[in-house]
Amino acid sequence: MQVPTMHSVVYKAACPDCRGRFELAAPALRLAIGRTARTTFYSFTCPDCGASVRKPAGQRIVALLTSGGVRTMRLHIG
Structure with a gap:
């Protein structure tokens, strides 16, 4: 069994503006974690x-x- 590397992980995504559907590799995404779900x-x-x-x-x-x-x-909020 081959273990995927971080660069081989892809995520399905969609654009609300043009309604395009595509796959993005991990480096194309950014995640921001705040104190709340909002x-x-x-x-x-x-x-x-x-x-x-x-x-x-x-x-x-x-x-x-x-x-x-x-x-x-x-x-983080000071």
């Missing part, structure tokens, strides 16, 4: 139209993205 999200740039897309990320999405090597930023 401030936890992932983002990417649509490869079809170039729109900046930001979507909410629940616990399951956070776990999937972090385990696949998506860069993560923790948001």
Whole structure:
């Protein structure tokens, strides 16, 4: 059995602007983890139209993205 590397992980995504559907590798995504569900999200740039897309990320999405090597930023309020 071959173990996938971080660079071989791809995620299915969709753009709400152009309605494009595509797959993105982990480096194309960013995850921001805030104190609440409202401030936890992932983002990417649509490869079809170039729109900046930001979507909410629940616990399951956070776990999937972090385990696949998506860069993560923790948001802290002083």
